[in-house]
Amino acid sequence: MGHLGALLFLLGGLGALAQICEITEVDSTLVERLGQRLLPWMDRLSPEQLNPSIYVGLRLSRLQAGAKEAHYLHSLKLSYQKSLLRPSSSKDGNDSEAKPSMGQLALYLLALRANCEFVGGRKGDRLVSQLKRFLEDEKAAIGHNHQGHLRTSYYQYGLGILALCVHQKRVHDSVVGKLLYAVEHESHLLQDHVSVDTMAMAGLAFSCLELSNLNPSQRDRISLALRRVQEKILKAQTPEGYFGNVYSTPLALQLLTGSLSPTVELGMACLKAKAALQASLQHKTFQNPLMISQLLPVLNQKSYVDLISPDCQAPRALLEPAPETPPQAQVPEFIDVVLKVSGVSPSYTHSVSVPAGSSLEDVLKNAQEHGRFRFRTQASLSGPFLTSVLGKKAGEREFWQVLQAPDTPLQQDMGVPVLGEVT
Ligand code: B12
Numbered sequence: 001m002g003h004l005g006a007l008l009f010l011l012g013g014l015g016a017l018a019q020i021c022e023i024t025e026v027d028s029t030l031v032e033r034l035g036q037r038l039l040p041w042m043d044r045l046s047p048e049q050l051n052p053s054i055y056v057g058l059r060l061s062r063l064q065a066g067a068k069e070a071h072y073l074h075s076l077k078l079s080y081q082k083s084l085l086r087p088s089s090s091k092d093g094n095d096s097e098a099k100p101s102m103g104q105l106a107l108y109l110l111a112l113r114a115n116c117e118f119v120g121g122r123k124g125d126r127l128v129s130q131l132k133r134f135l136e137d138e139k140a141a142i143g144h145n146h147q148g149h150l151r152t153s154y155y156q157y158g159l160g161i162l163a164l165c166v167h168q169k170r171v172h173d174s175v176v177g178k179l180l181y182a183v184e185h186e187s188h189l190l191q192d193h194v195s196v197d198t199m200a201m202a203g204l205a206f207s208c209l210e211l212s213n214l215n216p217s218q219r220d221r222i223s224l225a226l227r228r229v230q231e232k233i234l235k236a237q238t239p240e241g242y243f244g245n246v247y248s249t250p251l252a253l254q255l256l257t258g259s260l261s262p263t264v265e266l267g268m269a270c271l272k273a274k275a276a277l278q279a280s281l282q283h284k285t286f287q288n289p290l291m292i293s294q295l296l297p298v299l300n301q302k303s304y305v306d307l308i309s310p311d312c313q314a315p316r317a318l319l320e321p322a323p324e325t326p327p328q329a330q331v332p333e334f335i336d337v338v339l340k341v342s343g344v345s346p347s348y349t350h351s352v353s354v355p356a357g358s359s360l361e362d363v364l365k366n367a368q369e370h371g372r373f374r375f376r377t378q379a380s381l382s383g384p385f386l387t388s389v390l391g392k393k394a395g396e397r398e399f400w401q402v403l404q405a406p407d408t409p410l411q412q413d414m415g416v417p418v419l420g421e422v423t
Contacts, residue, residue: 021256021270022301023277030281031299034292035063036322041289042068045075047083048379052076052104052111057293059114060302064316073115080108085126102134103156104381106163110304113166116312128169135160135175142178146185149397154182158201165208166307176215176222179205183225186232196236196244200251203229207258207305230259234269241276243269245411246285249277250295254303288413290382332356337363337418339373343400344390348373360402361414383413 038054042065055072058065065072083099100108105127112119119128138157142148150157157179164171179202206226209215215222233252236244243252256270277298286292297303332355341348352367361384367373374391377384386400387393394400402410404418 020262020267021253021259021274023253023274023299024301026278026281026299031061031296032063032317032319033322034281034286034296034299035061035065035319037287038289038292039065039068039319039321042072045072045079047079050076050079051289051293051381052080052107053290053293053381055111056107056114056304056307057296059111059310059312060297060300060304060306062300062314062316063296063319065319073111076108076111080105081123081127084130085123101156102131102138102152103159105131105134106156106159107381109163109167110307113163113307114310116310119167119169128164128167131160131164132169132171132175135164135171139175139178146178146181153198154179155198155201158198158205162201162205162208162304165205165212165214166304168212168214168308170214173215173218176209176218180218180221180225183228196233196248197251199229199232199236200243200248200255203233203255204251204304207255207303208308211305211308227261230256230261230266234265237269237273241272241274243273246277246280247291247411249273250291250298253277253298254294254305257298257301258303258305287416288382338405339363339367340405341389344392348390357417359415360410360418363418364414377414383415386414 035058038058041049041051041054044050050072055069055076058069080100084105086099109119109127109131119125135157138150138152138160141150161171161176161179183199183202183206203226206222206229210219210222210226213219233243233255238245242249253270253273256266259266277295280286286295297306334353335356335358337352337354337358339348339350339352350367350371350373352363352370354363354366358366364373364375368375372390374389375386376388376393378387379385386402389400402414404410
């Protein structure tokens with residue numbers, strides 16, 4: 001009896017540990033401020049600026065944007081359906097408009113599910129077929145020997161499987177098999193900062209498959225991969241408490257919150273991560289709307305896996321726009337930023353004088369206006385992605401990395417203020 005009592009106590013303790021990864025005591029004013037930062041983005045309805053992740057993040061939060069929210073979903077539907085269902089050879093003169101990628105289509109399907117819609121009908125079925133085809137193409141690109149390279153990334157591959165799963169659409173075992181293999185052999189997924197985000201996304205897809213039992217013959221392999229992902233994420237915890245870095249911590253917590261195998265180690269790691277994340281909220285670390293959209297569900301103890309059966313009746317507080325702060329009439333202080341480009345020959349070094357508080361984008365624009373510096377960006381859900389510098393375009397599986405002197409990769413988008421040297 002004594003033993004049984006002890007055992008029951010231990011099991012009760014482990015049950016509580018699962019909730020230990022849930023963030024429950026966040027100052028509601030801080031959460032509201034995060035939500036308010038999304039509001040201006042909900043007025044940007046051009047195809048390049050529409051972002052289904054914002055809609056998903058809000059719906060899984062305890063905040064709502066009133067009529068703006070329904071209007072935003074309507075605009076997403078018009079834009080995504082128009083470009084996705086357009087025949088590729090269409091002669092309407094709009095072919096220059098890029099079609100959404102596999103990941104963007106997946107996020108759009110998550111947005112529909114966040115509104116408690118199941119994708120269906122003739123148009124809906126075509127979208128599902130497109131996403132399945134994207135995944136099949138990527139599976140073929142990876143190849144039988146698993147040595148090939150995806151055109152997108154394992155992050156988007158995981159997102160694609162997750163989106164179909166929350167709509168209860170089954171993908172072939174061989175498609176899931178490629179993601180399982182990647183996690184089992186891991187080398188493909190481990191590329192510095194993106195690894196935790198990618199692991200977390202793969203884990204969310206596996207969690208959904210495990211709960212929905214859509215691929216029963218792979219059940220054991222999926223559960224094992226899920227545990228492996230969890231272990232990898234725990235191992236990537238930094239001394240400050242982040243999983244990977246501050247920006248991968250929200251997705252990591254989305255995954256760990258739903259963990260079915262709580263352990264003491266997990267509980268301790270989550271406590272530390274929660275403290276680190278809560279501290280970062282005080283410091284305006286989260287400015288980018290995409291990042292905020294991945295964080296908001298976590299602050300409401302939710303994850304993308306909850307889109308299997310979303311609660312569209314849950315009460316959410318109406319967001320009011322943030323009060324405008326009058327611009328300060330101060331003479332701006334100027335700072336010198338040294339811009340170095342090492343990927344070109346001869347290498348380029350130039351000093352730019354900009355007002356303190358300028359963003360990297362301001363610095364690059366200034367250098368372009370006043371010198372021989374040239375750069376190009378491409379719109380993405382995270383903001384402008386640097387694609388070409390001094391006429392050198394990043395090739396296939398190449399990208400322009402942004403470093404802060406001496407060699408720290410920038411963790412932010414180009415819209416945030418910079419200080420000092422940027423390479
Ligand atoms: C995959 C990935 C990459 C790949 C993208 C190419 C590829 N093969 O897919 C590579 C390795 C090239 C990359 C580069 C960078 N990345 Co990255 N990346 C991601 C990741 C894991 C997934 C993005 C994705 O596919 N989203 C889904 C699709 C549907 O959305 P999308 O908008 O269409 O995706 C495109 C953009 O996200 C773009 N992209 C990728 N990273 C970044 C970063 C910024 C700042 C911008 C504007 C765009 C961008 O590439 C995607 C594919 O085209 C995210 C993780 C996350 N939590 O979101 C991090 C993430 C977005 N990246 C991040 C960062 C910081 C960078 C870099 C700035 C790092 C650096 N110091 O150089 C560079 C970008 C430099 C540049 N040229 O502008 C941060 C952004 C944090 C923030 N505050 O916004 C994230 C959140 C990772 C993290 N935890 O730190 N990245």
